Every structure is written in C-alpha cells, then in structure tokens.
Amino acid sequence: MTAETRDVATDLGRAVQFVERFGGPEALRVVAVPAPHAAAGQVRVKVTAAGLNPMDWFMTSDADTAARFRLSLPSGFGTDYAGVVDEVGEGVAGFSIGDRVFGGALSRTVAEYVVVEPDGAIAVGGSAHHTPKALDDRTASALTIAGSTAAAALAVVRLAPGDTVLVGGAGGGVGVFVVQLARLAGARVIGTGSAASADSLRDLGAEPVIYGPGLADRVRELAPDGVTAALDLHGTDTAEVARELGVSDARITTIAAQIDGIVPANGANAAPGALEEIARHVAEGRIRLPIAATFPMEQIGAAVELQSGRHVHGKVVVDI
Known part of the structure; x- marks a missing residue:
C-alpha cells in the first residue's frame, strides 16, 4: 500500500494508551484507534516488537511529568520498535515497502502501526534504520534508546586500550551496551551491581563489584593502579566515587542525573x-543483548511491572 492508494475509512489498529489518566501500568489500556498513515517524508511501519525502557514509564508516571515531555491524553506508550515498512510517503529515499526497520518514536511504539521520519529525531518525528539481515525483530526492538545512550556516554569519556573504567549500573539496559562496547575498545571494565547480578556481569565481560557504602574501597582493592574513567548509569553515587578515586571530571559522565562540572x-x-554500528555488532555476535522476557500487547501491565522493578537482567519486549 502507498500513501496515495490507502483507504482511510475503515483503517483501525490496536495501540496501548493512557486514555483517562497518566500513571502506573494499571492506567494503560489496549484500544482500537484510527491507523496512522505516511505523509510526505514519512514511512509507516507495521510494528512487530517494542522494547521497553525506564524512560517510558518515568515520563508517563503522572500528569506533571508527562507535560514536561509534551505528552497529553490520550497518549501512547513505548519508544523503541522494530517492524516492516508498509507505506512510503512522497519524497522518501532509501526505504521501500517490505524493508525491515528499527528505531524510536517517543511514547507511541507499543502499537500495531507507527509513522516516523527516517532521518528524524526520536522526540519529534521518530526515526528508522535498516535492520541487519541476521538480527531478529525482538532484539532489534531493544536497541535504539539504550544503544544510542551508551554510544553518547562512551563518546564523552573517550575510552582507549589500557583504560580501566568504572560503570555504575552495569547490568541495566544501557549498561549491557556500555560494558561490551568498552571491552571492544580495549578497556578493562569494573561494573557495579547487586550480588545477584555478578554472574551476568561477568558474562558481559565486566568484573563485578557490589554497589553501596564502601564502594571506593572495594574498587581500590580490585584496581590498585587506579581507575581512569567512569560512567554513572543510575544516579550520582558512582560519579562521586570516581571523583574520590581521582578520576578527572572530563572522564566522568552521567545519564540519569546532573553534577556540576561533569558533562551528562x-x-x-x-x-x-x-x-547502525551497534546493530552490526549485535548481528555479527560481537555484542550480546539478552532478552529477559517477552509479553503480548494484552499483558502490557505485567511487562511494565517487570521492567520498572529495575532488577531484570536484560531487556523486556512487547510482541505486537
């Protein structure tokens, strides 16, 4: 179907929305909505899978927070997706009907259809990237937010062979990418986590260390020659410990908080x-992206509850 030949009169699709109010998973509904269509410069994607991220439930947790992200009722849910292009708007180059794609569209991807601008920003028009042939849709649907954030964070600290990097929250969605990308860059990785996450951190290539009081001493024991860079993927505790260990502010970054003197x-x-480079690494087996659980769209509440618990090791994906 092209944008010019569609029949808009009977088009409907299912979508997960906040209909009456923002809030927790109990406020989410699966509803029938008019299917969106590709206008000039856009493609429509028939979504097959949507990966969940902490930002999804954080920014829709209440009306005031949603307003900060320019969301209003009725509002969709979810930002990462993978699927197949089924409409191409006028003026779009490089994408055809039937192409497998992945990308992001702020708070509207847990739905049967999403319309995006291939070269757009996630928070505005959405984005689309070609899915490598060897990459399945569930895995592709979990790449965009976490992968982009990991790439941006690593660009700040500029790792090189010989670096020893401390990663706070190494077992989370972003941490999975940071640890493995840092190892590919030739760095030694010390990753904070709970005792229960130690084995999964080792599997990713990190040396696990328990977070919490006494972290600086535990890191000194593991790395007596010092730490040269740090990424705090959870809050500010790891960044403050890195300063205590003598890491310069120029080689520390955060993703979930701001600290004076440190570039987020x-x-x-x-x-x-x-x-695209991260997607190739995953497709070719250099980066492993564990999928912890999958849920059908009708079980969106259970999916969000699991993901928001912050103790799941790997990504949570909703099958559409």
Missing part, C-alpha cells in the same frame, strides 16, 4: 552512524 550524556547526541 544524552542519546539524542549520539554520533551519526553509531546506532
């Missing part, structure tokens, strides 16, 4: 081509 990282600032 934002996935929107990832270098062009960074996400």
Whole structure:
C-alpha cells in the first residue's frame, strides 16, 4: 500500500494508551484507534516488537511529568520498535515497502502501526534504520534508546586500550551496551551491581563489584593502579566515587542525573552512524543483548511491572 492508494475509512489498529489518566501500568489500556498513515517524508511501519525502557514509564508516571515531555491524553506508550515498512510517503529515499526497520518514536511504539521520519529525531518525528539481515525483530526492538545512550556516554569519556573504567549500573539496559562496547575498545571494565547480578556481569565481560557504602574501597582493592574513567548509569553515587578515586571530571559522565562540572550524556547526541554500528555488532555476535522476557500487547501491565522493578537482567519486549 502507498500513501496515495490507502483507504482511510475503515483503517483501525490496536495501540496501548493512557486514555483517562497518566500513571502506573494499571492506567494503560489496549484500544482500537484510527491507523496512522505516511505523509510526505514519512514511512509507516507495521510494528512487530517494542522494547521497553525506564524512560517510558518515568515520563508517563503522572500528569506533571508527562507535560514536561509534551505528552497529553490520550497518549501512547513505548519508544523503541522494530517492524516492516508498509507505506512510503512522497519524497522518501532509501526505504521501500517490505524493508525491515528499527528505531524510536517517543511514547507511541507499543502499537500495531507507527509513522516516523527516517532521518528524524526520536522526540519529534521518530526515526528508522535498516535492520541487519541476521538480527531478529525482538532484539532489534531493544536497541535504539539504550544503544544510542551508551554510544553518547562512551563518546564523552573517550575510552582507549589500557583504560580501566568504572560503570555504575552495569547490568541495566544501557549498561549491557556500555560494558561490551568498552571491552571492544580495549578497556578493562569494573561494573557495579547487586550480588545477584555478578554472574551476568561477568558474562558481559565486566568484573563485578557490589554497589553501596564502601564502594571506593572495594574498587581500590580490585584496581590498585587506579581507575581512569567512569560512567554513572543510575544516579550520582558512582560519579562521586570516581571523583574520590581521582578520576578527572572530563572522564566522568552521567545519564540519569546532573553534577556540576561533569558533562551528562544524552542519546539524542549520539554520533551519526553509531546506532547502525551497534546493530552490526549485535548481528555479527560481537555484542550480546539478552532478552529477559517477552509479553503480548494484552499483558502490557505485567511487562511494565517487570521492567520498572529495575532488577531484570536484560531487556523486556512487547510482541505486537
């Protein structure tokens, strides 16, 4: 179907939305909505899978927070997706009907259809990237936000062979990419986590260390020659410990908080081509992206509850 030949009169699709109010997973509904269509410069994607991220439930947790992200009722849910192009608008080059794609569209991807601008920004028109042939849709659907954020964070600290990097929250969605990309860059990785996450961190290539009081001493024991860079993927505790260990502010970054003197990282600032490179690494087996659980769209509440618990090792994906 092209944008010019569609029949808009009978088109409907399912989508997960906040209909009456913002809030927790109990406020989400699966509803029938008019299917969106590709206008000039856009493609429509028939979504097959949508990966969940902490930002999805954080920015829709209440009306005031949603307003900060320019969201209003009824509002969709989810930002990462993978699927197949089924409409191409006028003026779009490089994408055809039937192409497998992945990307992001702010708070509207847990739905049967999403319309995006192939070269757009996630927070505005959405984005689309070609899915490598060897990459399945569930895995592709979990790449965009976490992968872009990891790439942007690593660009701040500029790792090189011989670096020893401390990664706070190494087992989370962004941490999975940071640890493995840092290892590919030739760095030694010390990753914070709970005792229960130690084995999964080792599997990723990190040396695990328990977070919490006494972290600086535990890191000194592991790395008596010092730490040269740090990424705090959870809050500020790891960044403050890195300062205590003598790491310069220029080689520390955060993604979930701001600290005076330290440059924060934002996935929107990832270098062009960074996400495609990560997708190739995953497709070719150099980066492993564990999928912890999958849920059908009708079980969106359970999916969000699991993901928002912050103790799941790997990504949570919704099958559409």
